[in-house]
Amino acid sequence: MKSLKEQLVEDMKKAMKEKDKMKLSVIRMARAAIKNVEINKRKDLSDDEVVEVLAKEVKQRRESIEEYKKAGKENVVKDLDKEIEILSKYLPEQLTKEEIEKIVDEVISEVNAESMKDMGKVMQIIMPRIRGRADGKVVNNIVRKKLS
Known part of the structure; x- marks a missing residue:
């Protein structure tokens, strides 16, 4: 079974071929966030740790959505929703x-x-x-x- 990082690389390549700019940008951002944590911890992250990083990215976007809604910036809210949707595919199924x-x-x-x-x-x-x-x-x- 592929690691989460390998899956991200594979999906990034696929997004490049399909010219899906939004997905490509979100995956690149996620990989950069993972790389930053790896640099700070000076070790490769396990899949569980990668999930933590991605969950944190989703949480940041959810918090940002609230602020942008208050400011009336619906186009930014839509983009953030799409980013959350893309990132959520890499997270375990959410509990009810x-x-x-x-x-x-x-x-x-x-x-x-x-x-x-x-x-x-x-x-x-x-x-x-x-x-x-x-x-x-x-x-x-x-x-x-x-x-x-």
Whole structure:
């Protein structure tokens, strides 16, 4: 099975041949982000670490969309949506709210969490389990609701 980085290179070549400028630019940006992390960590990234980088890129775009919507820049919002769509193909399937709630319930009972004081313990165990498959803000909100 190909690594995620190899898949990105392959898809980049395909986008070049198809003259798909948007896809090409997004994949190049993703590869640059991965390369920057590799340089900073001074090691090659595993597929899990690549997923983290790509999830971070998607998260940045989602946050930017909110700002551009407020500014009324619909054309930029459309471009960011396309970028998110392209990047999402490389991420694991996202968990539904119900699936996240189930994982949160399991972890809360595992660590016997009873109040907001235990939020750190709960989040520390949940995040590695769902890495790249759910937005941390969503998980955080669900944990807050369950513990309060």
